[in-house]
Amino acid sequence: MIxxxxxxxVIVGAGGAGLRAALxxxxxxxxxxxxxxxxxxxxxxAAQGGMCAALANVEEDSWEWHAFDxxxxxxxxxxxxxxxxxxQEAVTSVLELERMGLPFNRTPDGKIDQRRFxxxxxxxxxxxxxxxxxxxxxxxxxxxxxxxxQCNKEGVEFFxxxxxxxxxxxxxxxxxxxxxxxxxxxxxxxxxxxxxxATGGYGKMFKITSNAHTLTGDGPxxxxxxxxxxxxMEFFQFHxxxxxxxxxxxxxxxRGEGAILRNADGERxxxxxxxTIKDLAPRDMVSRAEFFEIKEGRGAGPNKDxxxxxxxxxxxxxxxxxxxxxxxxxxxYLDIDPLKEGVPIVPTAHYAMGGIPTxxxxxxxxxxxxxxxxxxxxxxxCACVSVHGxxxxxxxxxxxxxxxxxxxxxxxxxxxxxxxxxxxxxEPARHVQDWLSGLFEGGGPEFPAHVRTxxxxxxxxxxxxxxxxxxxxxxxxxxxxxxxxxxxxxxxxRSKVYNTEITEHIELGYLIDMAEALVVAxxxxxxxxxxxxxxxxxxxxxxxxxxxxxxxKTADGDTxxxxxxxxxxxxxxxxxxx
Amino acid sequence: xxxxxxxxxxxxxxxxLRVLRFDPxxxxxxxxxxxxxxxxxMERLLDCLHKIxxxxxxxxxxxxxxxxxxxxxxxxxxxxxxxxxxKVLVKDLKQPITVEPIRGLPVMKDLIVDMxxxxxxxxxxxxxxxxxxxxxxxxxxxxxxxxDRARYDDTTKCxxxxxxxxxxxxxxxxxxxxxxxxxxxAHRFIFDSRDRGGRERxxxxxxxxxxxxxxxxxxxxxACPRGIKVTKAIQEVKQAALFKxx
Numbered sequence: 001m002i003x004x005x006x007x008x009x010v011i012v013g014a015g016g017a018g019l020r021a022a023l024x025x026x027x028x029x030x031x032x033x034x035x036x037x038x039x040x041x042x043x044x045x046a047a048q049g050g051m052c053a054a055l056a057n058v059e060e061d062s063w064e065w066h067a068f069d070x071x072x073x074x075x076x077x078x079x080x081x082x083x084x085x086x087x088q089e090a091v092t093s094v095l096e097l098e099r100m101g102l103p104f105n106r107t108p109d110g111k112i113d114q115r116r117f118x119x120x121x122x123x124x125x126x127x128x129x130x131x132x133x134x135x136x137x138x139x140x141x142x143x144x145x146x147x148x149x150q151c152n153k154e155g156v157e158f159f160x161x162x163x164x165x166x167x168x169x170x171x172x173x174x175x176x177x178x179x180x181x182x183x184x185x186x187x188x189x190x191x192x193x194x195x196x197x198a199t200g201g202y203g204k205m206f207k208i209t210s211n212a213h214t215l216t217g218d219g220p221x222x223x224x225x226x227x228x229x230x231x232x233m234e235f236f237q238f239h240x241x242x243x244x245x246x247x248x249x250x251x252x253x254x255r256g257e258g259a260i261l262r263n264a265d266g267e268r269x270x271x272x273x274x275x276t277i278k279d280l281a282p283r284d285m286v287s288r289a290e291f292f293e294i295k296e297g298r299g300a301g302p303n304k305d306x307x308x309x310x311x312x313x314x315x316x317x318x319x320x321x322x323x324x325x326x327x328x329x330x331x332x333y334l335d336i337d338p339l340k341e342g343v344p345i346v347p348t349a350h351y352a353m354g355g356i357p358t359x360x361x362x363x364x365x366x367x368x369x370x371x372x373x374x375x376x377x378x379x380x381x382c383a384c385v386s387v388h389g390x391x392x393x394x395x396x397x398x399x400x401x402x403x404x405x406x407x408x409x410x411x412x413x414x415x416x417x418x419x420x421x422x423x424x425x426x427e428p429a430r431h432v433q434d435w436l437s438g439l440f441e442g443g444g445p446e447f448p449a450h451v452r453t454x455x456x457x458x459x460x461x462x463x464x465x466x467x468x469x470x471x472x473x474x475x476x477x478x479x480x481x482x483x484x485x486x487x488x489x490x491x492x493x494r495s496k497v498y499n500t501e502i503t504e505h506i507e508l509g510y511l512i513d514m515a516e517a518l519v520v521a522x523x524x525x526x527x528x529x530x531x532x533x534x535x536x537x538x539x540x541x542x543x544x545x546x547x548x549x550x551x552x553k554t555a556d557g558d559t560x561x562x563x564x565x566x567x568x569x570x571x572x573x574x575x576x577x578x
Numbered sequence: 579x580x581x582x583x584x585x586x587x588x589x590x591x592x593x594x595l596r597v598l599r600f601d602p603x604x605x606x607x608x609x610x611x612x613x614x615x616x617x618x619x620m621e622r623l624l625d626c627l628h629k630i631x632x633x634x635x636x637x638x639x640x641x642x643x644x645x646x647x648x649x650x651x652x653x654x655x656x657x658x659x660x661x662x663x664x665k666v667l668v669k670d671l672k673q674p675i676t677v678e679p680i681r682g683l684p685v686m687k688d689l690i691v692d693m694x695x696x697x698x699x700x701x702x703x704x705x706x707x708x709x710x711x712x713x714x715x716x717x718x719x720x721x722x723x724x725x726d727r728a729r730y731d732d733t734t735k736c737x738x739x740x741x742x743x744x745x746x747x748x749x750x751x752x753x754x755x756x757x758x759x760x761x762x763x764a765h766r767f768i769f770d771s772r773d774r775g776g777r778e779r780x781x782x783x784x785x786x787x788x789x790x791x792x793x794x795x796x797x798x799x800x801a802c803p804r805g806i807k808v809t810k811a812i813q814e815v816k817q818a819a820l821f822k823x824x
Contacts, residue, residue: 041649098719101707110721149706212643248646449632493637498687501636
């Protein structure tokens, strides 16, 4: 069955970016939020450590220092106009969340408390600064809950457990989406004057990840298949402290509160890699340091394959009150008490710097020259503004979602209120109907889960913290072979009600697309920058590579790369030392 | 961790499960099905359910997302008690492990229940900051002392997984009861010094389907995967309603 709805604005995804956008759009025009999860299940809720803003509540700070840190942390690939917007609006964004009721931790005089975080410094790198506003180690949970509360207060309309499958474009103008209702198997055409994607990341392409099972690149996948570009796909962040074997995140706030990384010899090895800020160096540098410590035989444990996060010198009161959740994760999942012994950790796939290219008002770009897709917006991890460049600083993702979620919500409402409902193709759901019915036909005996497991292993081994031409070449061959195996799989369950086999099957297809885009873009970039480290090209090459990659899928299923210059500003690229 | 410890925790064992299945398109009533999967003692029950879904019976329906106890998707009745499937480990469960959907909400399929009645109870208590329009909004943040912030800390941890509400015998018997999770979320605002909606919420919770239906069975406190002292929060809300002080 196909149902049709008409809205002014449709937002896909109900994490921080989607909900923040919905708050703005919902006040201004008829708005619906379509999400494959109940909103409070979104992965914003898993963010722990904080949200940076130069409030200067605890020590001297300025938004300009924050901007400098963000640009330097991103290895000078971030667009500096966008970074300025984010760091300036950070202050009002945090205050706004507080006024919505967000329960921030407080200073003794009742202001929002702030703490240290990786890569955030005073006066252009002098020393670590207390800039991260936080609520224990559940800041993301509080942001998600607060925004959900406010959306309910404003009466925002939700379509929960609706899975986006297509973007409707007619003559290059966005006119809505097609979604699959998981509870019934029905298709829904949402016609809209403006659409905003806020679908999150795609870390599930890697074996060890902090990401939820549902982070499968659905939004970027839909966009890519519609022939629109994705930006900077080669840049994927590995967080240095994922629980060994599981990848569950242990916040950088642990190191902000004084925890230390040690190798098998008990050495504080970060002193060698980042003499000034040591354990609080940006994530790409710390993850790489861990990789080399393990590779060179200094990993801890019987198989010398992990690093220890040592919290034993941190005040137990601080651990229990400011880091309660990560302490519990360690106790629950590894049976290790961080108050008594080092916690085994490894780099874990955490955050996609790349995604759907947008301008600073969250409008989606149709190509590397900056042409806009009328009526189409994106915000949050699925988007690439780019404010994170080649490596995102800790806390800047929570900031990104509220700043650009808000801007996107405003922009899409303004667009919707000044345009008519656009035309959509005849039989707008036809493409999706044909696609879905094909999934049940033919196919061999293989379970898609085997394909997914292999994809995750290949990407972890060949396209993660350290890459080479050879490893990426092998990864590409494997990913393409996995796509053929995937195409041979069929969906066994023909039920209509909560057919989660079909949703998982489609998610795997998106993941394969994301993996291929990542590998192709990474192979082309013969330099090292931020989260993209090439052992065969270890230097940053600003002369050739100070530019964003734009990858598109061609009509014959191949991929094509183009490049766009970085927007420069006050900061001239220098060697990145900490 | 020594080599020996590591071997003990990574060696795979047979894990037997009994999962309550119900397919509304085929079944007239629910029935148990038995499965055996290979898993390590430190693996989560969720991992075992995935092994069934991914390699044995792909039609098994369950909700899950973050897999580490934060998103609240996978509350289930596990060996008779409410818990998140991603937060209990194989080593801690007696076999065969029985897995059933949470109780008191309509079962849609297998382990998936209709969450709408649960969220309606939540919305009934106006779970958002209520301010007084006559008070001027500050330009900066509202100030709040550390003591005032600590007053409602426990109930901010709620992830709306419904483990508490669906463990409550009163809720099983009476679906009109707002349930523990709604009261927890009311508590989070009633005891927040910035909120001005306390009286409004207490009026709602003083009505017949409100907090006074609670008979302090403590199931909710026991079921909460976030360690919230749910029964205590409910008692505090009842007292606030009785004595009009909070």
